[in-house]
Every structure is written in structure tokens, then in C-alpha cells.
Amino acid sequence: MAERLVEFADKSADAASTGTASYQLLALPPALLKQLSSTSPDNLLAPLEIRGDPSDSAVLVTATQTYSIRGVQNSNSLCICASGRGEGKGRRKWFVGGDGALDGTMEVGEDNANGEPARKKARTDAIEIEAVLHETLEVVPTVARVEKLDGLLKGAEFSGDSAEEEKAHASHPTFDSLRSHIPASDAEIRGALSRKRVVTLDGCLRPLPPSFLAQILPSILSSLPLPPALAHSNGATKKKDKGKAKDVKPFVDGAVWTEAEEQDLLDSMDAVDCGNDEVARQVLAWYGDEVEGGRKRWKLDAAKLVKELGVVLLAEGGFGQQPLDPFVAKWKDLAGGFAPLCELSLLAGIHLHRPPPISTIQYLPPSSLSPDPAARFAELFSLRPRWLESEMGLFIDDLTGGDKKKRDALVLKFVRKVREKETVWWTARNLWT
Template identity: 90%
Template sequence: MAERLVTFADKSGDAASASTASYQLLALPPALLKQLSSSSPDDSLAPLEIRGDPSDSAVLVTATQTYSIRGVQNSNSLCICASGNGKGKGRRKWFVGGDGGSDGTMEVEEDDADGGPARKKPRTNAIEIEAVLHETLEVVPTVARVDKLDGLLQGAEFTGDSAEDDKVQVSHPTFNSLRSHIPASDAEIRDALSRKRVITLDGCLRPLPPSFLAQILPSVLSSLPLPPALAHSNGAMRKTDKGKAKDVKPVVEGAVWTDAEEQDLLDSLDAVDCGNEEVARQVLGWFGSETEGGRKRWKLDAAKLVKELGVVLLAEGGFGQQQIDPFVAKWKDSAGGFAPLCKLSLLAGIHLHRPPPISTIQYLPPSSLSPDPAARFAELFSLKPRWLESEMGLFIDDLTGGDKKKRDALVLKFVRKVREKETVWWTPRNLWT
């Protein structure tokens, strides 16, 4: 067996001769590795980017997915080595198979100054260790954390055309100025901006506050023709009020599509101080799409509009409890002919309903709860000491991104299941430290 002289690189010596290279192993999941392998050098966007403010845990993002970065300690050590021959100390070299060395390896020198071919000479029996690695970085898919959006967009609200005319011109955040501060991919940030009802006006991001949405949504609904099923339901309701009919069947749940001419919709928005067509079309785009044909028309989901109206009315009341009967009455009155769609089931996952004798409703979107699982469960159990799985599940799904295994792991850690007759309740698990 060939002998080797092993030494460690001198990091405290001459800066010109000492190696300044640093190393870190990064383990990639198969899906990400495949994406990197298939990307071409001509791609306009970098395939990977590390994001997050100094106060955040750094994440690795692609165009559509966020990955958390975690360190894994290795039981074995990996040595990064370079050959040492006394000349050019610290210079890293690489080796190929050959016949010049005693162990069948050769040292490859750079080309001659005269442009001649690379010279080969036997490798010396010395190895210099530049670094010893004990940790590997792993990246795993994670849920995007977009909870900082509200704070970053504060003060940029769009509240109508007249407010814009009176407002002093100030600079507002743009997507490019925002994206580097949010530990999430571009696609996930855009999806969050849409959910938070943020429009783009003159290149700037402008959230629409609930008070403004509560004005424009009833106007849009009033300009939509009623589908036959709803018109029949409204007629049956009127008969019930007169005592001529009973047991009216509820309308079918799900999307309720109806269409209207674009100009009629734009006029309805202009009547409530939203005459900017750029803003109006983005608002309509949240609830439907343009239809093909000669005259411009929009096909909109009335159920989605009614749900959004209920959400903004809840949000206007803050995070405290509201009496449920006055809330539902106001919701139906604002929905007009679409009042039969005003069902609390539309608001599942964003409200907490306390049945009689309390009979209150509370605005509770998951975005208002802590992103930390332990804190999230503590908050939920402080609101209600026990939950049905179908209820609490709606408030923890965003922690796992819909991954059933991750959800089951969280439930096992923080929840105790208690069976009462045919009902299984989720109660808090006492964790002793």
C-alpha cells in the first residue's frame, strides 16, 4: 500500500498562499434535482434563490415552491483535500488515472506558457486537508410564510378614486421590492396577494380594505342577472313570508355562474367611486373571467362574490364576537337578490360560530393565527376547549400545505382525542417539559 503524508492547510499563514475556499454539502430532493438538471443556461430566471430578512429563517425558493434549509449532523467526517508538493502551497489540484504515479494517479499541471499541451508528472505522496465537514444542509418542501405581507403593505390601501385625487403622491411597494423580504416563491406570493385582495395600480401593490370592498361588491351583485334557480328560490321565499308555502328547499351549493356585459359592470363600479378600469377589471378577475364573443361580457361566480361579501362584513366587525342574527340580516340585505346564497357554510374556515344560547360569530382567518404550530394549537384551544375534527382541521391545514402525514404528526403531538358516545372531540394534550 502506498504511503501518504497528510497535513492540514495553514489558515493563519500568508494570505496569498493560504486557501480561502469554504465548503458546505447541500442535499437536494429528487424533484428539485430533476428541475435543476432540466433547466437550460438560457433561462431568464435563476432556478434557485435564497430569501428572507435577517430576522427570518432563510429559505430556498424556485419559481413555484418554497424549501426550508436545515442542518443535519453527520456521524462521519468528510475531508476536502488538495495535494501538497511544497510549491504553490494551498493550490488545489485534481487527479486523473494514469501510469506515472505509484498508485496509478497523475497530477495534471496547467498548460505551458508557450501554449504546449499539459504536462503530466508523478503525483507526490502528500495530501493537504483544506476542510473537514461534519454537517450536511438539507432542503425540504415547506409551507410559504406570507404573514408579513400585511405589515409591508400597510399604508398603501386603495380606497376609491376620490381619495386618490386628494392624496399626496407617495411611493408604494412594488412586487420586485417586496419579493426579497418574503420567504416564499413568486407564485406563492402572487397567490397570497390575490387572497388578500391586493391590486396592481401603476406598477404598485395596493390592498383593497374591507370597508371599500363592502361598497363595491353589493354594486357588482346588483348588476348581475339572477339565475333561474335563484329567481325561483326568491319567489318561494316571498310565498313563505305570506304564509302560502313551507319548507323551501335551499339553493344548490357550489358555484353559481351568471354573466353580464362588461360596460354594465364597469358602470356599477364607477357608481361607487371605483371608475378606474384597471382596478375594476382586476376586481372582476377575482370572481370570474371574460367570455369570448363579439361584445365584451364577464362570466362571474355569484356564490364567490357573496362569500367575499360575508368575509368583508365579518372583517369590518374586527376580531371580536358579533351577534349572529344582525350579521346575517346585514349580509342578506347587502346581497340583494342573491340573499339565498348567504349561508354560514360559505364562511367555513374563516369564522368561529358559537351556537345558542350565545349565538355569536367571530372573524377568525388562519392568517390571523400564529404560524408556529404549538402557538396555533394553544390559541385555538383558548378559544374553545374542545373541537370537532372537521372544525379544527380548517384552521391548521395551512400549517401543513395539505400534507396528511404532517397534519397527523401535529395532531398526535398537540391533541388528545376524547370519545363521547358517537362523537370524537379534540382536546389539548398536556405537554410536560
């Protein structure tokens, strides 16, 4: 029977001062393991980083994905062992799993002066038990939590060139200064910054407030040429029903692409106190792309610009209800020739519409709702006792990251489906709570 030396690592104070290692097992999902196993062209593994403020639950992030970390108790103790041993001080114990002992006990002896076992039996390298673990950490994909961005960016707003002169020496956050405070990956943080309409100016992050966007967007739309079909629709509407607003929606369900000279676009933004070309080009990039070629031109999605204009007008009105007809009238007036695109369907998922006799609209972006699923459903059902699936689904998709299985699990837990004729309504499962 082969002999093997087994010992526990020295955990005395003297050993601790020499840097005795500690361990924790981490179980990786297949997708993350595959990502870490693949190497980039320069043979570097994808980076992993633990993020979150002390008040947050720590998360593990890659360059593009966020993972939550949870502890799982092991039913059996797991030993972390080190095989082999360098030159040590003194004589070591060794253990033999004897095949002659009926009770299965291990024989114990001591090394002789030459470092060999006193018994002349072959044994393998030594095994040192460095730690005994009773818990394994697991990582699972989770939705990035970027709610803290608004608080971290507060006071850094860019409100135009005139306002910038007044606070020229103010310090503002940078991407590197806030990334460690947000429990999300770099890619998810950058995506959130883009959705929140944050530009980078001189290396600092500067959100554009709704009041400033409400000046920029109509100016950009006024400098865009109308697509032929939309121009024809506008002309036909004026001839047929002069002085009355009639909805013409040839492009509402898709993009409305139109091109313009870059200088014309920059001049239009300069006219509303946004003369910084660095900021202006970042704004244009939210709604389209620069056209390749000799002359600098931009291809912009007018429907996206019109939608953004509606969003900022909603945001300016706060989170309370506002009359629908005056809101739509102002939206169409600022959209100019693109007024036929001003349909409430463009604002799906960010507003709550109450039909006549109330006829109000309320700003309700998912980011304003609780990130906790139970609280989110409670908020939604307090606003409206029953929902269509197509309506409520828009307000809960961000909780699951688009994962249909996770969404179905949340619906099963918090929603009761009630059928009325051909319509299925979603109501609260626990009406008494």
C-alpha cells in the first residue's frame, strides 16, 4: 500500500505573518467559463471584477455582463490540499492507509533524521490540507442596476454654452470615477449613460436636462428635409382639411431616414446655445450616423427625434398627470413638418394614458419604478387595477433582461389572469396585501 504524508497547514500567528493563503470556491456558469477559456488576440483572458459600494450587494462583472454572487452551503466539507512540499523545519507526521487493518484506521509514524519514513514503505508526495470549506459561491447572470447614476451625475448637467461660462471651474464626474460605484459592467453603464442622454465633454460626464433637449430637438428637426412621402402627406392634409389637425402616419411603425449637411445641423444647434461641436456630434450620433464620403453629412432617423421630443416634453411635466390634448398639440407644434409622426404609439412603455372622459397622460419610465419585482408589480397595480399583457409587459421587461423564462416566472408569482370574453386581463394575485 502506497504511503502518503498528510498534514494541516500551520495556522499559528507566526504562519499568518508569512501570508498563509485563504480560499473560497467559485462555481462559474458555462457561458462565463467559455468566455474565460477563450483568449483574445493578445492572449489575455477576459477581465473579472467585483463591484459595488459597501451598501450594495457585490456583483461580479465582465466587460459586458453583470453576475450576482450567492453563497451555497455544501452538504460535505471540501478540503483544499497542496501536493508536495519544499524544505521545511523539523520532522513531519505521515499517515498510511494500511490494508492490513480491519478497522480502516491509518498508521502514523515520523520521518527519520534523513527525512524518510522510519518504515520502509513507498509513499507518494506529501499532501497538506490548507483549508476546509463549507460553502461555495455561485454566480448567475443578473440585470444591471444603474439607478444610482442619477444621484452621481446630479449637478453636472450641461445646459448650454451660456450656463457653461458661469460654472467653468466646477468639477464633474468622469467614467472612471463612477464605474466602481455602479454594480454593472462597463458596457451596461455606457448603455445607461446613452439612454439617459449623457455626453462626454473634456473627459467629464454631462447629462443634458430635458429642458435643454426640448430646445435642441425642434431646431434639429427644422433643419432636416422632409422625405417625399411625408411632404406629400403634409400637403394633402393641408389642402383637404385646412386648419384642422389630421393624423397621417405613413412611417410611425418604422424609421424615417433623412440626410442633411453636418454644418447645417451644427448651425441649427448653435442657434439654441449649443455651439460646442463635441457635444453637438454626440447628440447627432444618438439619432443616426455620419454618411461616408467627401462632404460631411448625417443620416438621421426623424421618427427617433420626434419620439425623443415627446419623451422630454413628458419629463418636463413631471410624474403627475397632464391633459392629453394640450400635450399632443405642443408636441406637434415643436415637431414642425414631422408632426404626422406624433403618435402615442411612439411613447409606448414610458407613459400611462387614461382615455376619456379623463384624457390624461403621465410620464412613467421603467427607471422611475422600483427594481424589486414585488414592489414593481405593487406600484403598477396601484396605478391601474388591471392591465393588458401587451401594456404591462413593457414595464417589467427591464427586470428580466428580455429573458422570457424569468418573465413568465414573475408573472406566475405576481399576476392573476382574468378572461373577459376575448380579452385576458392581468390583475394582482394577492389583492388583500
